Amino acid sequence: MSAKSKILLTGGGGMVGRNLLEVAAARNVEIIAPSSRELDLMDRLAVSSYLKYLKPDCVIHAAGRVGGIQANLREPVLFLVQNWDMGQNLIMAARDAGIKQLINLGSSCMYPRNSPDALREEDVLSGALEPTNEGYAIAKCAVARLCDYIQRENPEYHYKTLIPCNLYGRYDKFDPAHSHLVPAVIHKLHRAKENGVAAVDIWGDGSARREFMYAGDLANAILSAIDRFDTLPNLMNVGLGHDFAVNDYYRVGAQIVGYTGEFEHDLTKPVGMMRKLTDVSRAQDWGWSAETSLEDGLRATYSYYLESGVANVLSAG
Ligand SMILES: NC(=O)c1ccc[n+]([C@@H]2O[C@H](COP(=O)([O-])OP(=O)(O)OC[C@H]3O[C@@H](n4cnc5c(N)ncnc54)[C@H](OP(=O)(O)O)[C@@H]3O)[C@@H](O)[C@H]2O)c1
Ligand SMILES: C[C@@H]1O[C@H](OP(=O)(O)OP(=O)(O)OC[C@H]2O[C@@H](n3cnc4c(=O)[nH]c(N)nc43)[C@H](O)[C@@H]2O)[C@@H](O)[C@H](O)[C@@H]1O
Numbered sequence: 001m002s003a004k005s006k007i008l009l010t011g012g013g014g015m016v017g018r019n020l021l022e023v024a025a026a027r028n029v030e031i032i033a034p035s036s037r038e039l040d041l042m043d044r045l046a047v048s049s050y051l052k053y054l055k056p057d058c059v060i061h062a063a064g065r066v067g068g069i070q071a072n073l074r075e076p077v078l079f080l081v082q083n084w085d086m087g088q089n090l091i092m093a094a095r096d097a098g099i100k101q102l103i104n105l106g107s108s109c110m111y112p113r114n115s116p117d118a119l120r121e122e123d124v125l126s127g128a129l130e131p132t133n134e135g136y137a138i139a140k141c142a143v144a145r146l147c148d149y150i151q152r153e154n155p156e157y158h159y160k161t162l163i164p165c166n167l168y169g170r171y172d173k174f175d176p177a178h179s180h181l182v183p184a185v186i187h188k189l190h191r192a193k194e195n196g197v198a199a200v201d202i203w204g205d206g207s208a209r210r211e212f213m214y215a216g217d218l219a220n221a222i223l224s225a226i227d228r229f230d231t232l233p234n235l236m237n238v239g240l241g242h243d244f245a246v247n248d249y250y251r252v253g254a255q256i257v258g259y260t261g262e263f264e265h266d267l268t269k270p271v272g273m274m275r276k277l278t279d280v281s282r283a284q285d286w287g288w289s290a291e292t293s294l295e296d297g298l299r300a301t302y303s304y305y306l307e308s309g310v311a312n313v314l315s316a317g
Contacts, residue, residue: 008056009033011063018171019219041086051097058101059094068180069272072133080135087143095150103225104147106163108276109133110140118279121235132272160232165239165278169215170304182212185253186305192259199262203269206247211277213240214297217290224288239278240290256298
């Protein structure tokens with residue numbers, strides 16, 4: 001894509017979007033990123049007229065209704081309806097506006113549950129989904145397939161999907177009502193350290209495994225995808241290629257936060273998939289690999305948690 005290309009980003013106010021905008025700014029890549037108040041993706045007519053007016057050369061779809069296992073269990077209707085409506089509205093409007101290049105973000109939750117092996121792109125829709133996030137996963141699969149079908153019907157359109165593994169990093173959601181594992185680890189351990197709490201609860205027995213990648217690495221991957229769009233595979237996992245047990249995230253988190261207390265396992269809490277490791281060979285063949293270690297990523301995320309004031313807001317709540 002040329003330096004003059006006009007790039008539209010949805011979800012610019014979210015964790016992935018804000019990391020992408022930071023990395024793009026550092027490389028003098030201009031990206032147009034309307035907030036949800038400026039462009040509500042649930043409003044089909046507004047999306048259609050916006051795209052016909054703006055006529056971007058490429059669209060990056062990073063908006064979504066996103067949350068951890070507890071939010072998905074609580075509101076499956078919202079996760080299904082909003083992620084499908086936003087994706088359909090944007091992608092159909094892009095097609096009808098004649099926009100030829102689009103990068104859609106899926107999620108490793110799209111994959112069938114409980115696969116002992118690393119998940120390959122061709123495994124999408126090859127088995128039953130994880131019940132704890134089924135609504136979200138159905139929407140993600142449907143939007144990814146919509147992109148694929150548009151390409152099949154219109155070969156001059158290139159609507160590609162990246163499938164990120166679990167993510168964490170600066171600008172993440174730390175509110176326990178919505179957070180994923182890693183921000184929950186940071187928030188719970190910080191609060192326990194500050195309040196002298198003797199033991200922190202871990203949901204489940206801690207043996208579930210997760211592949212959490214630093215969001216800054218995904219931002220770099222998306223920028224590479226923009227730069228080298230023509231060689232980008234139509235469907236590509238973006239992950240670490242290795243995972244850790246839930247207990248490991250708490251152990252390393254305790255080192256970073258400075259928590260020296262004990263842990264207790266709450267077996268009444270939901271654990272979701274026992275594993276959802278992505279196979280990253282397609283990305284490696286394409287010339288991309290993640291670079292940030294868990295320790296470095298946790299350290300940067302904890303610094304953000306402290307410096308952004310999130311810690312104080314959540315402590316006051
Ligand atoms: N976080 C993860 O672990 C993870 C893992 C794999 C894939 N992904 C995917 O990566 C993408 C970004 O995730 P994230 O973690 O950055 O999510 P996030 O922090 O929750 O951000 C979501 C973004 O979507 C926007 N949005 C929500 N409803 C909207 C609407 N009706 N109209 C326009 N914009 C709307 C939000 O805008 P406002 O802030 O203005 O509401 C926000 O900027 C999503 O597609 C997600 O499925 C995330
Ligand atoms: C990428 C996201 O993956 C999500 O699944 P999923 O990895 O289980 O989502 P998480 O909420 O990150 O949970 C990951 C694992 O961490 C365990 N866990 C341990 N302690 C905690 C805690 O205090 N808070 C949280 N949240 N988890 C905790 C949890 O039981 C689960 O096995 C999907 O629900 C979303 O839709 C999204 O796709």
